Amino acid sequence: DTAVSQTPKYLVTQMGNDKSIKCEQNLGHDTMYWYKQDSKKFLKIMFSYNNKELIINETVPNRFSPKSPDKAHLNLHINSLELGDSAVYFCASSQEGRTNTGELFFGEGSRLTVL
Amino acid sequence: AQSVTQLGSHVSVSEGALVLLRCNYSSSVPPYLFWYVQYPNQGLQLLLKYTTGATLVKGINGFEAEFKKSETSFHLTKPSAHMSDAAEYFCAVSEGYSTLTFGKGTMLLVSP
Numbered sequence: 001d002t003a004v005s006q007t008p009k010y011l012v013t014q015m016g017n018d019k020s021i022k023c024e025q026n027l028g029h030d031t032m033y034w035y036k037q038d039s040k041k042f043l044k045i046m047f048s049y050n051n052k053e054l055i056i057n058e059t060v061p062n063r064f065s066p067k068s069p070d071k072a073h074l075n076l077h078i079n080s081l082e083l084g085d086s087a088v089y090f091c092a093s094s095q096e097g098r099t100n101t102g103e104l105f106f107g108e109g110s111r112l113t114v115l
Numbered sequence: 116a117q118s119v120t121q122l123g124s125h126v127s128v129s130e131g132a133l134v135l136l137r138c139n140y141s142s143s144v145p146p147y148l149f150w151y152v153q154y155p156n157q158g159l160q161l162l163l164k165y166t167t168g169a170t171l172v173k174g175i176n177g178f179e180a181e182f183k184k185s186e187t188s189f190h191l192t193k194p195s196a197h198m199s200d201a202a203e204y205f206c207a208v209s210e211g212y213s214t215l216t217f218g219k220g221t222m223l224l225v226s227p
Binding site for chain 1: 147149151153156157158160164166203205207209210214215217219220222
């Protein structure tokens with residue numbers, strides 16, 4: 001069983017379209033994240049949810065909207081896609097609590113290409 | 116605020132040679148430190164981590180790293196490189212309740 005799974009793995013679309021990426025984790029973790037990895041491999045956090053509540057919202061255009069229907073799922077919806085949105089988007093999860101070390105468990109990524 | 120600096124965006128070694136990937140961190144509290152590896156077209160996989168205790172940490176695939184508080188470093192080493200080690204390596208720091216902060220990554224290239 002894949003611990004953190006994302007769909008789709010590849011997404012090619014036109015500018016101006018709206019698209020969603022889904023993420024599910026079966027690790028029983030409380031916190032889930034979206035990271036963006038640009039063409040230079042730099043990883044930047046976008047959002048973090050803890051038990052369905054938004055706890056981190058970095059400087060991200062409001063065209064990006066995360067949704068967490070339950071603590072095992074965190075989806076990312078992107079409106080009016082732009083060329084600069086092309087990147088690999090990673091979902092990750094971690095376990096909060098007194099023993100939290102910050103260790104993240106990553107999905108395999110969703111490569112978004114905007115034409 | 117925590118931060119990570121990885122020296123060298125690319126490191127090239129010959130197969131069988133020593134691998135050394137450098138990582139320096141900044142943290143206001145005792146840090147938790149991580150190395151992740153990313154193979155082409157894949158997600159990030161944890162190589163090893165330092166939380167508390169022994170400062171020399173062993174990870175998967177023969178890698179190890181040493182936490183040196185006085186030097187604020189957490190360099191990653193492997194005695195003998197293998198072709199399959201070619202990948203992107205990320206150092207990361209956490210202050211426990213904070214989100215991981217990643218370095219910019221180092222691409223390890225291994226030649227025959």
